[in-house]
Amino acid sequence: MKIKMLSFLVTVIFMGSLFSSFTYGNRFNYDHCFGEADQVEQNLLDQGNSAEFAYAASNGYLDDCINDVDIAAAEYFAAN
Amino acid sequence: MIIRALYLLILLGFGSNRSFSQHIIVDYKTIPNGQYIEKSDGSESSSSKTLINEAFELVALMTSQLKASQTESIFLGTTQMNSDVDELNFKLAKLFVDNDSEYKCDLMNNSTSRWCTVFGKKFIINSKISDFDWKLTKEKKQIGEYNCYKAICSYEVINTSGTFRKNVEAWYTTDIPYRFGPKGYCGLPGLILELTDNKISYVVNNISFKKETFIVGALPKGELITQKKLDSLANKASEDRRSKFKKKE
Numbered sequence: 027m028k029i030k031m032l033s034f035l036v037t038v039i040f041m042g043s044l045f046s047s048f049t050y051g052n053r054f055n056y057d058h059c060f061g062e063a064d065q066v067e068q069n070l071l072d073q074g075n076s077a078e079f080a081y082a083a084s085n086g087y088l089d090d091c092i093n094d095v096d097i098a099a100a101e102y103f104a105a106n
Numbered sequence: 107m108i109i110r111a112l113y114l115l116i117l118l119g120f121g122s123n124r125s126f127s128q129h130i131i132v133d134y135k136t137i138p139n140g141q142y143i144e145k146s147d148g149s150e151s152s153s154s155k156t157l158i159n160e161a162f163e164l165v166a167l168m169t170s171q172l173k174a175s176q177t178e179s180i181f182l183g184t185t186q187m188n189s190d191v192d193e194l195n196f197k198l199a200k201l202f203v204d205n206d207s208e209y210k211c212d213l214m215n216n217s218t219s220r221w222c223t224v225f226g227k228k229f230i231i232n233s234k235i236s237d238f239d240w241k242l243t244k245e246k247k248q249i250g251e252y253n254c255y256k257a258i259c260s261y262e263v264i265n266t267s268g269t270f271r272k273n274v275e276a277w278y279t280t281d282i283p284y285r286f287g288p289k290g291y292c293g294l295p296g297l298i299l300e301l302t303d304n305k306i307s308y309v310v311n312n313i314s315f316k317k318e319t320f321i322v323g324a325l326p327k328g329e330l331i332t333q334k335k336l337d338s339l340a341n342k343a344s345e346d347r348r349s350k351f352k353k354k355e
Contacts, residue, residue, distance in 0.1 A: 060351040065154035067344060069143060074263050074270030075304070076333065078224055081340035083201050087157070088347075090194040 054099040059091035129320030132172040132297065133184070133312040134288050136203050138165040139305045161198030164191055165306055168203045172286060174211075174297075178322040179286035181209040203306060209290035210325050211235065218290040221325040224336060225343060228328035231336065235293040240276075242294075249299045249310065252279040257294050266341065275302045282313070 067084035071077065142162035143155045167188055172181045183205030188196060200206060207222040213235065220231045238259045245256040254277040263270045276287060280296040287298025288308035299310040 057351070060347070062154055064348065064351075066158065068267075069154055069158055071265045071267040073143060074267075074272060075265070076263055077265050077337035077340040077344070078333070079201065079204075080265070081344050082224060083158075083198055084344070085347075086197050086201065087154075087194065090197070 054095060056092055056095055059088055063088040127315035128318055129175045129316050130284055131314040131316060132310055134170045134308045135311045136165050136168040137307040137309060138162050139307060142305060161195040162202060164195050164199035165202050168199060168205055170288060173320060174284045174286045175320045177213050179211045179292060180322050181288055181290060208325055210322060211286055211290055211292035213285060218292060219325055220290055221328050229331045229336060230325060230328040231331060231333050238293055240294055249277060252281050252299060254279045254299055272304055
């Protein structure tokens with residue numbers, strides 16, 4: 027019985043850490059920043075803006091988003 | 107005789123500000139007209155549309171200034187940093203009104219120039235004032251104490267989404283014979299007190315008549331480029347960014 031409980035506990039802890047690393051792995055990469063920057067650019071182009079303006083705006087978004095990810099990652103690793 | 111002299115003195119006194127002014131300084135405020143993109147519809151890009159609309163609202167915080175002699179003008183952004191609003195939205199709002207660029211108009215040389223920073227590099231884009239192709243209308247309205255007339259022109263934007271025609275509406279007054287306005291728009295018979303371009307209105311906030319001579323001088327240094335070439339560089343930069351992102355995936 028004790029062994030069963032122990033193995034269940036180990037499994038739960040292992041799954042938990044796996045889930046945690048997967049979640050933070052996603053949170054601390056820039057993929058969503060690039061995707062959203064593309065959307066910002068496309069929306070501005072669809073409104074008839076110059077490529078120069080659309081690129082500058084999307085790049086402004088990208089810089090901000092990457093900065094946010096870096097800060098979140100730094101805070102997480104400092105706390106854990 | 108004394109009465110005549112007094113009358114002349116009063117006349118000169120009233121007129122001195124405008125008649126003897128060597129240059130003017132005009133402050134403009136900006137007003138966003140409605141939402142920039144129609145309300146989010148739950149599609150994939152709805153969060154970016156919301157972001158754009160939120161940034162567009164902050165256009166109302168932007169200010170700019172025109173300095174003009176009889177023959178030349180310079181127009182630039184004068185917006186102060188604002189720590190009460192979201193930094194990203196504020197940055198995008200500045201881009202909407204092109205607040206970091208400088209515009210110069212030179213009536214003698216029929217030229218209008220825009221100095222801007224893109225990709226961290228400084229550029230100058232030259233064009234002709236006559237290219238504005240203003241159509242003067244008889245429509246008029248009062249702005250403050252000035253009688254204003256409406257003039258319209260349009261320009262074409264070609265990008266990867268298609269070809270777009272943008273209309274520009276200007277309200278100018280012949281009461282102030284300085285033929286300039288916001289964002290390098292010039293060449294009308296008087297000062298532009300209100301201009302609407304790309305859903306943004308530039309509205310005069312204050313006019314100062316100055317007695318001192320004003321020389322506009324040259325724009326800051328920058329590489330000469332055309333808008334078409336700048337747009338193609340932006341397209342290339344965007345493709346590079348996209349391909350880097352895809353490689354990572």
